[in-house]
Amino acid sequence: MKLTQLSLFLENKPSHLKVPCRILADAGVNIITLSLADTKQFGILRLIVRDWERAKEALEAKDCVVKCTDVVAVEVPDKPGGLAALLEAIEGCGLNIEYMYAFTERRGDRAVMVFRFEDPDAAVEALGKAGVNVVGGVDLFDAE
Amino acid sequence: MSGPRKDCGEAFHPASATDYLPKDKLDTLKLSRLQQITRHAYENVPHYQKALGEKGVTPDDIKTLEDTAKLPFTVKSDLRDAYPYDMFAVPMHEVVRVHASSGTTGKPTVVAYTQEDVDVWSSVMVRTFASYGLHQGDIIQNAYGYGLFTGGLGAHYGGETLGATVIPISGGNTDRQIMIMKDFGVTAICCTPSYFLFIIERAAELGVDIHDLPLKAGVFGAEPWTDEMRVRIEAQSGIKAFDIYGLSEIIGPGVGAECHAQAGLHLFEDHFLPEIIDPETGEVLPDGEEGELVLTTLSKWAMPLLRYRTRDITCLIPEPCACGRTIRRIRRISRRSDDMFIIRGVNVYPSQVETALLAVEGTLPHYQIRLRRDGNLDNMIVEVEVTPEVFSDKVRALEDVRKKLSSSIEHVCGIHVTVTLVEPNTIERSQGKAKRVIDERNI
Numbered sequence A: 001m002k003l004t005q006l007s008l009f010l011e012n013k014p015s016h017l018k019v020p021c022r023i024l025a026d027a028g029v030n031i032i033t034l035s036l037a038d039t040k041q042f043g044i045l046r047l048i049v050r051d052w053e054r055a056k057e058a059l060e061a062k063d064c065v066v067k068c069t070d071v072v073a074v075e076v077p078d079k080p081g082g083l084a085a086l087l088e089a090i091e092g093c094g095l096n097i098e099y100m101y102a103f104t105e106r107r108g109d110r111a112v113m114v115f116r117f118e119d120p121d122a123a124v125e126a127l128g129k130a131g132v133n134v135v136g137g138v139d140l141f142d143a144e
Numbered sequence B: 001m002s003g004p005r006k007d008c009g010e011a012f013h014p015a016s017a018t019d020y021l022p023k024d025k026l027d028t029l030k031l032s033r034l035q036q037i038t039r040h041a042y043e044n045v046p047h048y049q050k051a052l053g054e055k056g057v058t059p060d061d062i063k064t065l066e067d068t069a070k071l072p073f074t075v076k077s078d079l080r081d082a083y084p085y086d087m088f089a090v091p092m093h094e095v096v097r098v099h100a101s102s103g104t105t106g107k108p109t110v111v112a113y114t115q116e117d118v119d120v121w122s123s124v125m126v127r128t129f130a131s132y133g134l135h136q137g138d139i140i141q142n143a144y145g146y147g148l149f150t151g152g153l154g155a156h157y158g159g160e161t162l163g164a165t166v167i168p169i170s171g172g173n174t175d176r177q178i179m180i181m182k183d184f185g186v187t188a189i190c191c192t193p194s195y196f197l198f199i200i201e202r203a204a205e206l207g208v209d210i211h212d213l214p215l216k217a218g219v220f221g222a223e224p225w226t227d228e229m230r231v232r233i234e235a236q237s238g239i240k241a242f243d244i245y246g247l248s249e250i251i252g253p254g255v256g257a258e259c260h261a262q263a264g265l266h267l268f269e270d271h272f273l274p275e276i277i278d279p280e281t282g283e284v285l286p287d288g289e290e291g292e293l294v295l296t297t298l299s300k301w302a303m304p305l306l307r308y309r310t311r312d313i314t315c316l317i318p319e320p321c322a323c324g325r326t327i328r329r330i331r332r333i334s335r336r337s338d339d340m341f342i343i344r345g346v347n348v349y350p351s352q353v354e355t356a357l358l359a360v361e362g363t364l365p366h367y368q369i370r371l372r373r374d375g376n377l378d379n380m381i382v383e384v385e386v387t388p389e390v391f392s393d394k395v396r397a398l399e400d401v402r403k404k405l406s407s408s409i410e411h412v413c414g415i416h417v418t419v420t421l422v423e424p425n426t427i428e429r430s431q432g433k434a435k436r437v438i439d440e441r442n443i
Helices: A018-026 A052-061 A082-092 A120-129 A137-142 B014-020 B023-044 B046-055 B065-070 B076-081 B115-131 B150-162 B174-183 B193-205 B227-237 B350-361 B395-413
Strands: A002-011 A031-038 A042-049 A066-077 A097-102 A110-117 B097-100 B110-113 B139-142 B165-167 B188-191 B217-220 B240-247 B252-258 B265-267 B272-277 B291-297 B308-314 B341-343 B346-348 B367-374 B377-385 B418-422 B437-439
Touching: A002 A052, A002 A110, A002 A120, A002 B418, A018 A042, A018 A052, A031 A097, A042 A052, A042 B395, A052 A066, A066 A082, A066 A120, A082 A110, A110 A120, B014 B115, B023 B046, B023 B065, B023 B291, B065 B272, B097 B150, B110 B115, B115 B150, B115 B252, B139 B150, B139 B174, B150 B165, B150 B188, B150 B252, B174 B193, B188 B193, B193 B217, B193 B227, B193 B377, B217 B227, B227 B240, B240 B265, B341 B367, B346 B350, B350 B367, B350 B395, B377 B395, B395 B418
Parallel strands: B139 B165, B139 B188, B188 B217, B217 B240, B367 B437, B377 B418
Antiparallel strands: A002 A042, A002 A066, A031 A042, A066 A110, A097 A110, B097 B110, B240 B252, B252 B265, B272 B291, B291 B308, B341 B346, B367 B377
């Protein structure tokens, strides 16, 4: 199952990160998790929010450039070796990880990792076959 | 330490005699050449036959110097459209030299010279060097680029005809430039003013103080530079820094030169007839008023140009010069009427940058060009707004976009640029003509 991630372009300058965060705050959108990739000149802010369509609308209304990307959330045992084993399974499927980051919250004794694959559908299928627990938006968000 | 310390005395060269012609003799000479060149262009260049015909003018209508205003203007695109040889007024076997404008892709502007034209060019360059006080016995280091660019060969032939010793070193390899400047006893250098500042800096790093060398004069041109920059150069080197004016469409360097007063550039009017016009209306303005410089080549046989719009903004100085020359001066050029700028010796138009951006993205993003001087070298930074089309969630993909944009711009403009991606709506929108270029250099 895939999740919709929003990504935003930011110039790497003081106070630029605050702007989209304030826009979302004013729209009453809660950020579930995020990741910030930075280069010398610019950054890409990646966000997972509950109502991504509303969030996208609010951001675009304030002239932000927003991209929607399908990402894959995977459960990982929250103990040493949990991630390593998962990465081995992913490698075993021949999948390439573009980037990844973690969810802020745990589900019991498991953590959730977000992965960006080149072909998310193929990745979901391959991981499913390999017995990896791919988590869907329904599971994630309804657990609130 | 301020002001030049070396003696750079004036020398009189016979070729300079024309600089001091009494005004009535000068005007008579100008008029007869104007009539001759108009007829030559009309009879031999289809473009001019058509252009004069459209205005209902024939060469017989040129009876006074004021009648120059009856002739049609010539603009850069006329020359581009004529690529390569359609503006030539003589058969190819009479052309002994061609040069072309800078610009590595697209159609350059081609110019041509008969042997007589080459001789005229040498003679105005001799008058240029003489006005700086250079003469036989001087050792001239010519660091202008040799090749299709008119700077290198123009200065070279001028120096040789003057009777000086010319070192045809061309551009680049700064350490070697400094070694030769020191070891060969160079007394004058020809290069761009920003390159000379670079040489001063590098020389200091190498333990060479230019004050201690025989170098006494610099012939600086090919880019705009201010009096403030002149003061810096003279203070940091002890030499006298002279301005030279030219453009390849007219002849190359040697259209105008400063004298020892360093208060404007004397134009060699007997060969290049100047007018100042209002760039919007085309009306001819009196001496003292600022406008666009228009030049008519009075003696260029292979490729005569009538009323060529240079796009340089200046004025003709009405007062006579202390040096006694009767050929009029123009004020130093500080800006242009179009949006062309010069960076690291290369002419760049924002429209070229637009073409390059369009080629990558398919649509034209909002962009702005920033020119900065870091140390002594200029940088061109192109800021491009990110659009949904090019934005990606992957850093790699955005970096690729940046690289594609900068390659495309470099390919079209011919120089290395830095592309910075900026957020949407960062670049100022304007109602009228957008301010595409922000020049932060203090030249």
